[in-house]
Each structure stands twice: as structure tokens, then as C-alpha cells.
Amino acid sequence: MNISCTRLLVVLLLLVTLSTKAQEDTEIFHEQEFGLRHSFSKKYSANFELASRAYVYTNEDFLYKIRQLQISHFSTLKLDLKHSMALGIMYRNRNAFENSSNEIRITQQFNRKSLFNTLRIGHRLRSEQRFYDSFTAFRFRYRLALDIPLQGLKLDVGETYFVVTNEGLLTSSKVHKPELEYRISPSIGILLSEDLTIEFGVELRLDQLNIDTEDTLFFNTSVDIKI
Numbered sequence: 001m002n003i004s005c006t007r008l009l010v011v012l013l014l015l016v017t018l019s020t021k022a023q024e025d026t027e028i029f030h031e032q033e034f035g036l037r038h039s040f041s042k043k044y045s046a047n048f049e050l051a052s053r054a055y056v057y058t059n060e061d062f063l064y065k066i067r068q069l070q071i072s073h074f075s076t077l078k079l080d081l082k083h084s085m086a087l088g089i090m091y092r093n094r095n096a097f098e099n100s101s102n103e104i105r106i107t108q109q110f111n112r113k114s115l116f117n118t119l120r121i122g123h124r125l126r127s128e129q130r131f132y133d134s135f136t137a138f139r140f141r142y143r144l145a146l147d148i149p150l151q152g153l154k155l156d157v158g159e160t161y162f163v164v165t166n167e168g169l170l171t172s173s174k175v176h177k178p179e180l181e182y183r184i185s186p187s188i189g190i191l192l193s194e195d196l197t198i199e200f201g202v203e204l205r206l207d208q209l210n211i212d213t214e215d216t217l218f219f220n221t222s223v224d225i226k227i
Contacts, residue, residue, distance in 0.1 A: 033050070034049065042066060051071075087107065091105075148163075
């Protein structure tokens with residue numbers, strides 16, 4: 001068994017371990033995303049994304065029920081080879097599927113990327129303004145992402161890669177106590193062509209760490225197309 005297969009097995013075992021632990025007392029969701037990206041110049045690019053979230057397990061019962069749909073846009077300005085800034089806007093519809101408020105979100109983002117041999121490291125800072133029907137929440141996020149090709153020294157068409165993200169979040173508003181969150185998400189991606197990438201992974205979310213911790217597990221699938 002070669003090294004890439006061994007890495008893949010380790011990742012799959014991690015995903016199974018997380019999902020098994022979560023089934024007993026944690027809500028489980030499936031989130032799927034479809035994104036389109038286009039570079040208008042060497043410095044400016046834009047992407048549009050359509051995403052849905054569905055219940056898979058809740059209240060000790062398995063089901064598949066859509067919870068929300070959302071559409072988002074990001075405009076990204078590359079500052080140099082390592083740094084970029086972005087502005088985003090998102091609309092999330094949840095009221096059509098359950099008795100809950102819809103949301104409009106505005107995001108400001110700063111990215112830094114570094115490459116060490118085959119390992120790529122990404123730092124992301126975000127500030128968000130989340131507008132609900134009855135209140136506004138402000139959220140601040142820091143994410144550390146590590147990704148590495150599973151075959152060879154660089155990612156070629158037809159090959160896979162492994163990425164894991166760690167993220168801390170702080171949310172505040174006038175009507176709720178400040179909330180701390182932590183998220184970890186290992187995923188496996190496949191570069192099917194120069195313009196098409198798909199990813200499969202899980203995300204474990206620990207919400208309200210400073211109040212009463214709640215665990216939520218997400219199974220994520222995404223498709224990204226460059227046009």
C-alpha cells in the first residue's frame with residue numbers, strides 16, 4: 001500500500017469516528033454547495049454560490065428535510081502572491097422551510113496563503129454583519145486551513161488532496177449573550193479537470209462554548225467550477 005493510500009485511509013477513519021460519536025446526541029446535517037468562479041483580471045475575481053442545508057438526524061430520528069437555501073457572492077481583490085481581500089453578500093431563506101427568520105449577511109475578508117514544500121497554509125479573517133427580522137448580529141472569525149496533495153509534489157488533474165480547517169468564531173448582539181464557537185472540518189477533494197473540483201468532508205461544530213456547548217455534525221459536498 002503506497003503512502004497516498006495510507007493517508008486516505010487515515011482520513012476516512014477520522015470521518016467515520018467523528019460521525020459515529022455524533023449520532024448519539026448531536027444533530028446531523030447535509031450541506032451541499034455549487035459554486036461558479038471567474039477571474040476578470042489577474043487581480044480581480046468573483047464567485048457565486050448556491051447552497052442548501054438539510055436535516056439528516058435530529059430528535060433521535062433519521063430523516064432528510066431541507067432546512068434552508070442560500071445564495072451568495074464574493075468579490076476578491078488579490079493584493080500580491082500571498083494576500084487578498086474580499087467583500088461578500090449572502091441571502092439565506094429559512095422561513096420557507098421552518099418557522100425561523102431569513103438572513104442577509106455582509107462579509108469583509110482578508111486572506112494570507114503560504115506554501116511549504118507540498119503543504120499550503122491559509123489564514124482567513126472575517127467580520128460579518130448578520131441581519132435578521134428582529135435583530136442584527138456581529139460575528140468575527142479566524143480560520144486556519146492546511147491542504148496537501150495526496151499524490152506527488154503538486155496537484156494534477158485526476159488527483160486528490162486533503163484539506164483540514166480549524167475555525168474560531170465570536171458572535172455578539174444586543175439581544176443575546178456573546179457566543180464562542182469552534183469548528184473543525186477535514187475533507188478530501190478531487191481535481192477532475194483544470195476547471196472542476198469536488199470535495200467531500202465532515203464538519204464538527206461546537207456552539208455556545210461559553211454558555212452551554214452544543215454539538216452539530218455536517219456532512220459536506222461541494223462542486224466548484226471555473227468559467
